Amino acid sequence: MRKQLVSFAILIGLLCAVPPIAYWLDDPFLLSLASRCLILASAAVATNLIMGYGGLISLGHAVFIGIGGYVVGIASHHAFNDGMTWLSNGLLQLVAVLLLSVLVALFVGLVSLRTKGIYFLMITLAIGQMFYLAAVGAYDYGGDDGITVFAKSRFLGQALSGHYLIYWVSAAYLTASMFLVARLSSSRFGLVLRSAKVNEARTRAMGYEPFRVRLVAFTVAGVIAGGAGFLMANHAGFVSPAMLHWTRSGDLIVMVVLGGLGSVFGPLAGTVAFLALEEVLSGITEYWAIPVGAILIAVALYTPQGVMGLLSRRRNHG
Amino acid sequence: MVDPILSVEGLNKRFGGLAATDNVSLSVPPGTLHAIIGPNGAGKSTLIAQLMGALRPDSGRIVFQGEDVTALATPARVRLGIARSYQVTSLCPDFSVLENVLLASQLRDGGWLSFWRPAITYPRSRSRAMEELSKVGLADRSDRLAGELSHGEQRQLEVAMALASDPVLMLLDEPLAGLGRDEADGMVSLLHSLKGHVTMLLIEHDMEAVFALADCVSVLSFGRIIASGTVNDIRKDPNVRDAYLGTEGDAHA
Numbered sequence: 005m006r007k008q009l010v011s012f013a014i015l016i017g018l019l020c021a022v023p024p025i026a027y028w029l030d031d032p033f034l035l036s037l038a039s040r041c042l043i044l045a046s047a048a049v050a051t052n053l054i055m056g057y058g059g060l061i062s063l064g065h066a067v068f069i070g071i072g073g074y075v076v077g078i079a080s081h082h083a084f085n086d087g088m089t090w091l092s093n094g095l096l097q098l099v100a101v102l103l104l105s106v107l108v109a110l111f112v113g114l115v116s117l118r119t120k121g122i123y124f125l126m127i128t129l130a131i132g133q134m135f136y137l138a139a140v141g142a143y144d145y146g147g148d149d150g151i152t153v154f155a156k157s158r159f160l161g162q163a164l165s166g167h168y169l170i171y172w173v174s175a176a177y178l179t180a181s182m183f184l185v186a187r188l189s190s191s192r193f194g195l196v197l198r199s200a201k202v203n204e205a206r207t208r209a210m211g212y213e214p215f216r217v218r219l220v221a222f223t224v225a226g227v228i229a230g231g232a233g234f235l236m237a238n239h240a241g242f243v244s245p246a247m248l249h250w251t252r253s254g255d256l257i258v259m260v261v262l263g264g265l266g267s268v269f270g271p272l273a274g275t276v277a278f279l280a281l282e283e284v285l286s287g288i289t290e291y292w293a294i295p296v297g298a299i300l301i302a303v304a305l306y307t308p309q310g311v312m313g314l315l316s317r318r319r320n321h322g
Numbered sequence: 323m324v325d326p327i328l329s330v331e332g333l334n335k336r337f338g339g340l341a342a343t344d345n346v347s348l349s350v351p352p353g354t355l356h357a358i359i360g361p362n363g364a365g366k367s368t369l370i371a372q373l374m375g376a377l378r379p380d381s382g383r384i385v386f387q388g389e390d391v392t393a394l395a396t397p398a399r400v401r402l403g404i405a406r407s408y409q410v411t412s413l414c415p416d417f418s419v420l421e422n423v424l425l426a427s428q429l430r431d432g433g434w435l436s437f438w439r440p441a442i443t444y445p446r447s448r449s450r451a452m453e454e455l456s457k458v459g460l461a462d463r464s465d466r467l468a469g470e471l472s473h474g475e476q477r478q479l480e481v482a483m484a485l486a487s488d489p490v491l492m493l494l495d496e497p498l499a500g501l502g503r504d505e506a507d508g509m510v511s512l513l514h515s516l517k518g519h520v521t522m523l524l525i526e527h528d529m530e531a532v533f534a535l536a537d538c539v540s541v542l543s544f545g546r547i548i549a550s551g552t553v554n555d556i557r558k559d560p561n562v563r564d565a566y567l568g569t570e571g572d573a574h575a
Contacts, residue, residue, distance in 0.1 A: 187438050190440040191441055192432075193437045194441070202414045206413075209408075210425055212434060213397050217434060
């Protein structure tokens with residue numbers, strides 16, 4: 005427990021070091037890249053809750069990013085085109101994101117959590133694509149082209165824009181969601197969730213209904229990812245159906261696996277690794293996904309605990 | 323006559339043409355240990371699975387403390403006071419020994435709807451878990467990961483977990499499987515110490531253990547109870563000697 009608090013202190017220290025470095029290098033792109041990384045990482049944190057701790061591999065989790073994003077996008081559309089500026093109210097938008105994420109998570113969860121393994125994967129994939137196609141078909145909101153977010157979310161008159169502000173908000177959101185998941189994982193709920201992943205029959209024989217526990221986890225993960233989508237829309241200034249395509253859910257899974265399943269800091273480590281690989285390899289070859297795939301296979305075979313596993317192994321050996 | 327804790331009436335379960343449970347009836351009075359023996363494939367595990375609610379019988383009734391539980395799901399039966407241990411050790415290897423037991427003990431102390439406070443910081447479930455661990459002799463191992471325990475210790479942990487939900491009835495599926503002689507003796511004396519406090523249904527291959535512990539023994543063969551009675555009755559029963567004890571007796575001779 006104390007060790008974890010120390011890790012969080014180090015994390016906060018590192019997060020605080022980025023803006024001064026960006027300022028000193030006079031490189032706002034660096035800060036923007038960092039923000040994107042932190043926002044994606046918080047979506048990966050959500051994925052890790054259901055996948056790393058709950059053993060549920062969902063190919064539809066990007067739906068929740070889409071929900072968060074489209075709330076901002078649609079609000080901006082009406083605020084900008086129809087003069088409904090009250091829709092830019094950030095708190096109002098967050099309430100909408102919360103409610104919609106919970107509702108959709110309950111719906112998807114009720115349908116999909118009765119199944120396991122490949123069936124769960126296929127159902128979440130199907131539902132995810134349903135939402136994707138709905139976004140593509142929403143011609144009023146740009147259809148395939150998406151929506152440019154002209155009217156950013158506003159809090160007490162302050163728009164959520166500017167590299168530094170977005171960065172700090174994203175950093176705070178990531179830290180908070182990581183801390184939340186860390187607490188959840190060691191709570192009573194977390195014990196049952198993790199136990200159901202290892203041995204479902206045993207968990208039932210101890211008097212628990214894994215379905216209910218997983219439904220709670222799925223809903224919490226949906227809300228966290230919804231918040232990430234809200235930030236993503238404000239950061240990128242743009243939302244499109246691509247946000248909720250199943251390949252984005254796949255990216256989240258890759259990030260979590262790269263970082264280390266079921267570890268508190270794994271999703272961040274995995275996201276950094278994923279974006280760094282993408283950045284470096286896409287400069288070398290257009291087919292950057294191929295080496296990323298090879299690395300993923302190597303991780304799965306040789307270090308199932310991901311980047312965090314490598315780090316802790318090194319620490320243990322001195 | 324005292325009302326039985328568990329009574330099974332005419333239980334049947336078929337898998338295709340195979341009668342895994344064939345008209346099984348039995349009754350377990352409170353505080354006693356009822357052993358079920360029988361060769362491999364006799365249907366012992368299938369019977370436990372039905373008692374626990376993991377399998378649904380084709381016909382028959384399971385009555386627990388006067389209540390018909392035949393249609394209840396596993397978690398509901400656990401809440402009424404039935405617990406089981408597993409033949410194949412099925413712990414969470416990445417959990418500490420204490421956390422494994424807490425999983426069971428927290429059920430009776432508020433349940434799982436707690437999201438922020440670490441599970442190990444609840445004093446009541448923790449002390450109950452520690453109590454069960456000391457009963458089975460694992461109190462000094464509570465911080466270890468369950469996966470690091472020896473096979474014998476893992477079997478003890480299984481029993482501690484079954485005990486931690488504070489059951490009225492424990493279904494023990496071969497708790498002595500794979501134990502060395504000393505460890506087996508330890509387990510037998512542990513189960514002996516529980517007699518009178520918890521009602522137990524014991525499935526076991528180890529005849530010495532069964533004869534030392536059981537108040538009543540039922541012999542299962544091809545899903546059917548071919549004999550039922552005290553240890554002495556069973557020892558003398560010629561059918562049982564043919565079906566089962568004969569070979570065992572030779573092996574021990």
